[in-house]
Amino acid sequence: MSTTVSTPAYVEPVTRSVHVAATPxxxxxxxxxxxxxxxxxxxxxxxSKSPQASVTIEPRVGGRWYERGEDGSECDWGHVLAWxxxxxxxxxxxxxxxxxxxxxxxxxVEVRFDPAPGGGTDVTLEHRCLERYGAGAEAARSGLASEGxxxxxxxxxxxxxx
Amino acid sequence: MAYQSAFAALAxxxxxxxxxxxxxxxVSVGEIAAGLPVSRPAVSQHLKALREAGxxxxxxxxxxxxxxxxxxxxxxxxxxxxxFWSDSLAAFKAEVERPRAKAPSTRTSPRRxxxx
Numbered sequence: 001m002s003t004t005v006s007t008p009a010y011v012e013p014v015t016r017s018v019h020v021a022a023t024p025x026x027x028x029x030x031x032x033x034x035x036x037x038x039x040x041x042x043x044x045x046x047x048s049k050s051p052q053a054s055v056t057i058e059p060r061v062g063g064r065w066y067e068r069g070e071d072g073s074e075c076d077w078g079h080v081l082a083w084x085x086x087x088x089x090x091x092x093x094x095x096x097x098x099x100x101x102x103x104x105x106x107x108x109v110e111v112r113f114d115p116a117p118g119g120g121t122d123v124t125l126e127h128r129c130l131e132r133y134g135a136g137a138e139a140a141r142s143g144l145a146s147e148g149x150x151x152x153x154x155x156x157x158x159x160x161x162x
Numbered sequence: 163m164a165y166q167s168a169f170a171a172l173a174x175x176x177x178x179x180x181x182x183x184x185x186x187x188x189v190s191v192g193e194i195a196a197g198l199p200v201s202r203p204a205v206s207q208h209l210k211a212l213r214e215a216g217x218x219x220x221x222x223x224x225x226x227x228x229x230x231x232x233x234x235x236x237x238x239x240x241x242x243x244x245x246f247w248s249d250s251l252a253a254f255k256a257e258v259e260r261p262r263a264k265a266p267s268t269r270t271s272p273r274r275x276x277x278x
Contacts, residue, residue, distance in 0.1 A: 012240065014243040014244050016244065016251055018251040018252070018254070020254075020255050022259065026258065027258055030254065030257055030258045031258075034257070037257050038253045038256065039250070123255075125247055130240065130243070
C-alpha cells in the first residue's frame, strides 16, 4: 500500500471495514461526493452550533473537506490527498484535540474500495498518523481542561451512542 | 483519563524529544541521552513520566533496559476514533444499500452528485 508519510507510525492506526452490496464505483461515489447523504449530522463541530446542513468532499486532489451549517457558516475538516476512483480515496483529517481545524496537523484517512470475492465491495478505512497528535500536545492540554474540549466531545458522543 | 495524561506528558518539549527518539525502535537510556543536551538521569525521569502516561514501555536486554513506544498509547483517542468510524461506516453502508428507486434523503449535499 502506498503512503504519503515517510516517518514510521508509532501509534497503531485505527482500521475499520464494512461490506456493501454495491460496486466499488458506486461505493466510492456515495462515500465521497455523496458524503452529505450519510454523514451522521451530530458529528459536527461548527463554532456557531448551527445544525449541520451539509458535508462536502470536493472531488479532486487538494479539494476541501468541510461542513456547512444551516446558518451558512463553514468549518474545514481537511482536504483530499488522493482521489483515485473507484478504488482509493485518501483524506487529510486536520482537526486537533480541541476540535478545531489546524492546517499544520495532518492525520490521514485512507479508504479503499475492493471488489469482494462473493460480490459487492469491501470498504476498508484506515485512520493513521495519530502520533502527530503528540506534536500538538501543548495546545491540546489547554483544550482538555475545558468542557468544550476533547473530553466534552468524547462525552457527547458517548451519550449519543448510548 | 489515559488520553489526557498522554497529552499532558507530551506537553514538555524535552520529553517530546525523548519520545521522538523512540520512533525508530527500542533504545537504551544512554542512546537517548547521547543525542540530546540533557543528562541521563534527566532522560530517565522523562521516560518514567512517559511510562506512567502509558506512552512508553521497556524490556530487558541482558543487563540493559530498552525503551520503546507503547502502541497502546493514546488509547482513549484510538478507541474513540474506532467507534466514530464504526458508526460512520454503518451509516455509509445503509445509504449505499438503500434502494435507489426511493426518494432521496432530505440531507443532500449542496454539490451536484457525480455522474455514475
